[in-house]
Amino acid sequence: MTSETTETHSPEGAEQPEEEITQTVALQTLQPQRKFHQKVAITRGPFDPGGQPDVESPHRLLVGLWGWNVSCGTVASRAVLEDRDRFRDYWQWPRASALVKSADRAGFDFELPFERRFGYAGEIGFHEDSLDSLTTAPALAQVTENLTLFSSIHMNEHAHPLHIARFGGNFDHVSNGRWGLNIVPGWSRRDAEVFGLDTDYSLRYEIADEFVTLMKHWWSLTTPFEFEGEYFKSTRVGMVGPRPTRQPRPILICGDASEGAVDFAAKHCDWLLCNAPEDDLSLLAEHVERTRVYAAHNYGRRLKMLVQVFMTMAETAESAQAEYDELVAAIDSTAADNIVREALEQPGEAEGLLDTAIADRLGDGSLEELVGTANYRKLAIGFGGIHLMGSFDDVAEQLRDLADDHMQDAVALSFLDPMKGVHEVEDELMPRLKKMGLRA
Amino acid sequence: MAKRVEQIRGPFDPQGQPNFESQNSVYLGVFAWNLAGGGAPTIAVMEDPERRRDYWQWPAASHLIKEADRIGCEFQVPFGRWLGHGGITEYNENTLDFLTVAAGLAPLTSNILLPSTAHIGYQHHPVQFAKWGAAIDHMSDGRWGLNVVAGWIRDEVEMFGETFMDHDLRYDVCDEFVTFMKHCWYADEPFDFEGDYFTGKDIWVTPKPSRKPRPVLVNAGYSPAGVDFATKHCDWLFAANPSGDPQDLGDVANRAKEQAEKYNRQVRVMSFCYCIWEETDEKAETLLAEQQGMMDELATSWHLYRGLDQPGTKTGASFSLPLGGETATLKQAVGAENFVRYGLGIAGRQIVGGYDSVAEHIRMLHTDYGQEGQLFCWLDPLRGIHQLEDHIIPRLRKMGLRK
Secondary structure (H helix, E strand, C coil), rough: CCCCCHHHHHCCHHHHHCCCCCCEEHHHHHCCCCCCEECCCCCCCCCCCCCCCCCCCCCCCEEEEECCCCCCCCCCCCHHHHHHHHHHHCCCCCHHHHHHHHHHHHCCCEEECCCCCCCCCCCCCCCCEHHHHHHHHHHHHHHHCCCCCEEEEECCCCCCHHHHHHHHHHHHCCCCCCCCEEEECCHHHHHHHCCCCCCCCCEEEHHHHHHHHHHHHHHHHHEEEEECCCCCEEEECCCCCCCCCCCCEEEEEECCHHHHHHHHHHHHEEEECCCCCCCCCHHHHHHHHHHHHHHHHHHHHCEEEEEEEEEECCCCCCHHHHHHHHHHEEECCCHHHHHHHHHCCCCCCCCCCCHHHHHHCCCCCCCHHHHHHHHHHHHCCCCCCCEEEEEHHHHHHHHHHHHHHCCCCEEEEEECCCCHHHHHHHHHHHHHHCCCCCCC | CCEEEECCCCCCCCCCCCCCCCCCCCEEEECCEEECCCCCEHHHHCCCCHHHHHHHHHHHHHHHHHHHHHCCCEEECCCCCCCCCCCCEEECEEECCCHHHHHHHHHCCCCCCEEEEEEEECCCHHHHHHHHHHHEEEEEEEEEEEEEEECCCHHHHCCCCCCCCCHHHHHHHHHHHHHHHHEEEEEEECEEEEEECCEEECCCCCCCCCCCCCCEECCCCCCHHHHHHHHHHHEEEEEECCCCCCCHHHHHHHHHHHHHCCCCCEEEEEEEEEEEEEEEEHHHHHHHHHHCCCCCCCCCCCHHHHHHEEEEEEHCCCHCCCCCCCCCCCCHHHHHHHHHHHHCCCCCCEEEEEHHHHEEEEEEEEEEEECCCCEEEEEEEHHHHHHHHHHHHHHHHHHCCCC
């Protein structure tokens, strides 16, 4: 990656304040000093002072742990009630920290949490409890050594880029360069309402664009500056350190498959979280190809591709199938309906899985009939992620397909029983992936 | 539709205040350990930058608080900073933020309280704080707390695109903010909040804090509005001592006690101190004179200037000194003596002396002036912690002030 010089984005004409040699400080010299900072010209991306962070890895397929910080994880099935500690309440700190520590030791490359303001109810209380994804990052930094710790932030919630930039610089400092940010433009009206906001959803990628540009200025500049954007204004952005440890900055990721999201990710991020229709994975490779070309052609940037996965594996394909069937048979329809309804009611453009035409028929009967059984299950189990299932050999093959045929660079994994899942990844999958050349 | 809560101002502790009891009569803690130069804008830090200025860096800082935890300190209180004050020492130009220190220290420590110091007026929302705080309280098994700062530096406020409000009005914002936050922790069903400064719909925060009924709240208010806020909402008040007269500390303690009673509450008072401890009084006094003679004047001037640059009234604060003419230096305007006293230790009390005198000083502040605890900062904090363990705590034990 070529690194641009910092001059290219320094505030125009900004100069370091003259070093005070004399120890005599006249009062009048204090006031004017306020104004020595200059306005930065760039308020929108693409913007990569110092280039993109080098995310080269010895592994062809990166492996992450997803959704460990919320009750029920990605499983809206009453099966989670069979062993609440292991299947539902692992978000609680003693267990959660042990889980992520185990994942770190097992060779997972990252952890990806949810950020939640409300749950989806049902008998199981899906996502009713959660640890927030900002505070968990510096805490996990103390008990892990290698994996990258992501926080998630919703743009339609009450968030200020200077807060997140500063926290991020600190999290990166205390984790020795292992922090990253998942930027979620925001998809639930309820998230905004919690903060008394009424975000115009057609603007959310514009807001995100400006938000991230301001964060990148904070991370890279060494003199105070003024920022005058449409959504964020600051007459004097100070420069309190520490700056991020990873150079030139922490890894940024963005999710979902709408045009707005792809453009935003192509402009600003390093990883794109892809949504994929269950029944036709071939669309995934096309999407990846198109997105890569788009990012390279329009902005001269590179993107790694990440998919979210729900995994059911066992010694034999039969027992994996049996376990999966039990999950499906016990879907908590109240929680699942709430998840589906929320997906259908997404404001603005139609995104991801479901067609707007379907949304218009909301209330015409059962939601499962409305969206189709496959879509319904995919949202109820795995929260929209791809389902991988079978024996350890099968699942390893399926991962190889994702990497080879569908051009994925990383998978974020979720399980009914995440501790067991982490153990199986360490004991069964990692050796197989190594033989396949997907892991170094 | 969730039910809208009625109460939007304090006092608001329907389930009572949290217990924060130690077996010791005098509580001890470390202050301002999370920022470059701590409370010491003196060029003496440059003689050993690693130990005297850059201890905020995580390996050193986390070790420091682990040590404080081990020797039985009840508190650590980080400083809140969004802007440094520059100068030769680049005073406060690096600061670990309030979330990182509390969450990061949780897995590394066992007993010490982990309050965050945060300027809640800087574009924050009560629901964010309620959620962050509850999570850190959960991860630390009930050891999080919040040191509520209204925000007192114009440049920092303007950084967030906000207008610098009148001093007393800032405490009105704090009042509503904290009431809202407490609703998030106390509510057993989703609620709506409609205040003058903050609103929200269908709010539901889990997990609830581990400490019942809520995390410990503290405030360093000194003005009448500040003390009123502390007595309405908080459990501890950290007192400054800009005049250097211990009677002022006693007055704050009495005022806080009386006013808290009016609200049917209890507030305990501790002071924060800049410390120079040595074998003998003479040696400590010599070092004080040295440090005072080496003040980083630009950094100190900026710090004091920002403290003095307040809109509207700052009722009763003894910081409000008249500024001199345009050609005067800040040092001349506030007087050389005040300049070094406010400068060293962020307007806190100064405890300078031999170990015997220091122990006696702490006893005096406790017994005669109602200070139930002390928060210390030093030029070299690691040495300070060592002195605390080896010289001060044993003396306090003999006096019956520590177990």
